[in-house]
Amino acid sequence: MNAERMIDRIEKLAQCSRSVRGVTRLAFTKESEQANHLVDGWMKEAGMKVRRDALNNIIGRYEGMDPDAPVLLIGSHLDSVAEAGKYDGILGVIAGIEVVHAMHENGIVTKNPIEVIGFCDEEGTRFHTTLLGSRAIVGSLSEEDLEARDHEGVTVAEAMQAIGMNPDQYGRAARDPQSILGYLELHIEQGPVLWEKGQSCGAVAGIAGQSRFEFKVEGQAGHAGTVPLSMRRDALVGAAEMIQAVERIALEYESVVATVGKLAVLPGASNVIPGVVEGTLDVRSLHDETKRNALLAIIEEFHRIAHRRGLVCHIRRVMDSPAVVCTSQYVQTIETVLAQRGMKPLRLVSGAGHDAMALALITDIGMIFVRCKEGVSHHPDEYASPEDILESATVLMNVALRLTT
Numbered sequence: 330m331n332a333e334r335m336i337d338r339i340e341k342l343a344q345c346s347r348s349v350r351g352v353t354r355l356a357f358t359k360e361s362e363q364a365n366h367l368v369d370g371w372m373k374e375a376g377m378k379v380r381r382d383a384l385n386n387i388i389g390r391y392e393g394m395d396p397d398a399p400v401l402l403i404g405s406h407l408d409s410v411a412e413a414g415k416y417d418g419i420l421g422v423i424a425g426i427e428v429v430h431a432m433h434e435n436g437i438v439t440k441n442p443i444e445v446i447g448f449c450d451e452e453g454t455r456f457h458t459t460l461l462g463s464r465a466i467v468g469s470l471s472e473e474d475l476e477a478r479d480h481e482g483v484t485v486a487e488a489m490q491a492i493g494m495n496p497d498q499y500g501r502a503a504r505d506p507q508s509i510l511g512y513l514e515l516h517i518e519q520g521p522v523l524w525e526k527g528q529s530c531g532a533v534a535g536i537a538g539q540s541r542f543e544f545k546v547e548g549q550a551g552h553a554g555t556v557p558l559s560m561r562r563d564a565l566v567g568a569a570e571m572i573q574a575v576e577r578i579a580l581e582y583e584s585v586v587a588t589v590g591k592l593a594v595l596p597g598a599s600n601v602i603p604g605v606v607e608g609t610l611d612v613r614s615l616h617d618e619t620k621r622n623a624l625l626a627i628i629e630e631f632h633r634i635a636h637r638r639g640l641v642c643h644i645r646r647v648m649d650s651p652a653v654v655c656t657s658q659y660v661q662t663i664e665t666v667l668a669q670r671g672m673k674p675l676r677l678v679s680g681a682g683h684d685a686m687a688l689a690l691i692t693d694i695g696m697i698f699v700r701c702k703e704g705v706s707h708h709p710d711e712y713a714s715p716e717d718i719l720e721s722a723t724v725l726m727n728v729a730l731r732l733t734t
């Protein structure tokens with residue numbers, strides 16, 4: 330495995346960017362085509378046959394001893410958020426190419442073929458539709474998805490046409506589940522756990538399910554000087570107590586994280602008692618049942634607090650996605666390799682979504698998380714060290730070998 334080659338490629342891909350600050354590479358753009366062109370060349374150099382599927386996912390195939398055996402997929406995404414770091418997504422594609430490159434250079438041919446995939450759009454930055462590439466591959470993409478528009482009003486279908494693709498063919502990207510052995514994804518952690526634990530990489534237990542709510546607390550606005558405290562129905566003081574309750578209740582449930590990330594105070598003047606507060610609640614867990622129980626407790630407490638303070642609380646669910654658990658055999662294989670290389674068998678929960686979520690619909694999945702500096706991601710300061718990149722790619726290689734031979 331060649332760390333320098335991987336770093337060099339990460340830097341080159343970072344140049345395929347619309348923004349000067351950080352990396353901005355959206356799906357079906359000049360920049361994504363530049364990135365695909367580079368990846369195409371590196372895949373060929375690594376001994377792979379390269380093709381683009383009907384959604385512009387780039388796929389390199391390294392033939393196995395048995396070409397009819399189901400294929401092991403290794404992938405991640407090539408698109409980015411706005412002003413992103415250099416490693417999110419990219420690292421998994423570059424590490425996958427490096428694994429095959431090392432096999433090719435050392436004359437290693439596995440029983441199963443291996444395909445490395447760079448997905449065209451995971452983040453959903455441009456069209457607000459996440460996992461376009463991987464959902465096409467598992468056959469869960471619909472015509473409706475292709476009608477999503479970017480902020481200039483361009484649809485996915487139009488953007489595909491603009492780079493010479495035929496959107497009507499999107500169904501052809503779907504793969505036969507029988508032809509797939511499993512899916513591996515290496516990705517930066519995007520959180521601080523590995524950084525805190527002082528370890529290069531870890532196994533991912535699964536991707537947390539997520540529920541998002543909007544809530545509204547209604548009280549009574551009034552003069553900040555003339556209404557006595559005992560006679561107030563202050564929506565913000567009530568909301569503050571509710572937010573405290575969110576943290577307290579979430580802490581009672583293992584593996585639940587809960588966040589109130591947005592708050593609007595109305596009418597919003599220094600001399601007016603807050604009459605209305607609108608906010609968001611985001612609750613995640615790897616265990617759907619636990620998440621549900623924590624949510625029920627939180628909602629009950631919201632209403633209890635509102636009632637006691639003479640407030641009215643409305644709460645509305647706007648999004649709910651179930652957790653995706655990684656295949657236990659894959660998690661164990663990753664842990665075995667970690668132990669072999671002198672690391673602890675750390676199991677992490679992903680609080681962020683990944684292409685593996687889509688792949689889980691049709692095949693076994695395993696994920697390796699790589700330490701990133703201070704857990705910073707979706708930011709130009711995102712950083713993974715050459716040592717950690719080399720170590721995690723080596724783990725990926727060993728896991729791939731164990732699964733295919």
Ligand SMILES: [Zn+2]
Pocket residue numbers: 406417418451516
């Ligand atoms: Zn990512």
